Amino acid sequence: MKVICIAGYSNAGKTRLIEQLIPALKARGLRVSVVKHAHHRFDIDQPGKDSYRHRQAGAFEVLVASSHRLALMREFERGAGLSVHQLLAELHDGVDWVLVEGFRDSDLRKLEVWRADAGQPARYPDDDFVAAIATDSPERLPLATPRPVLDLNDAQAVADWLVTHGERFDYDHRRHAG
Secondary structure, three states: OEEEEEEOOOOOOHHHHHHHHHHHHHOOOOOEEEEEOOOOOOOOOOOOOHHHHHHHOOOOEEEEEOOOOEEEEEOOOOOOOOOHHHHHHOOOOOOOEEEEEOOOOOOOOEEEEEOHHHOOOOOHHHOOOEEEEEEOOHHHOOOOOOOOEEEOOOHHHHHHHHHHOHHHHEOOHHHHOO
C-alpha cells in the first residue's frame, strides 16, 4: 500500500482535496482508504440501534456488517493515544492508497496543504517529511523550496503526481510494528 499524509492547519482545504482525490484515484482503478484523526469524542452509531445498545451495555468491540459495509467500533476504558501506524495496521491490506488526514506531526511522507489566506505558517521549511506542497497561492509561499508545488485546486494534477511518484509513498507496516 501507498500512504500519503494530507497535512496542514484547519481551514487549509485538506478535506476538500481528499474528497476530490478519492474519485480521481478511483478513476485510475485504484482502491483508496482514508484514516482521519478526530480531536474530540465522536460517535458513528445511532441511539436505539442494536449496536449502540451493545456498546452502552459495555461491549469492548461491536462489529456490524452487511453485504455492503463493515464497521468496527471499539471502546477504550481509558484514553488510547493510538499512533497513525497502529491505525494503518487496522486497514485492509488490499488497498492501493491510504490518504491520512491529520497527524501532521507524524513521520509519514506528507503533502502539505497551505493557503496563504488561512493565516497559518507553512510547515515545509521545518518538516523533512513534506514531499510536496499543494497551494492556491504559490507566489505567496514564505520560502523558496525545491519540493514540487502543486495546484490545490487541480485534484487531477495532484493525483497524477501521486501516481507518478507512487514509489516514494510505499508503506511497509512491518517497519512500524511493535
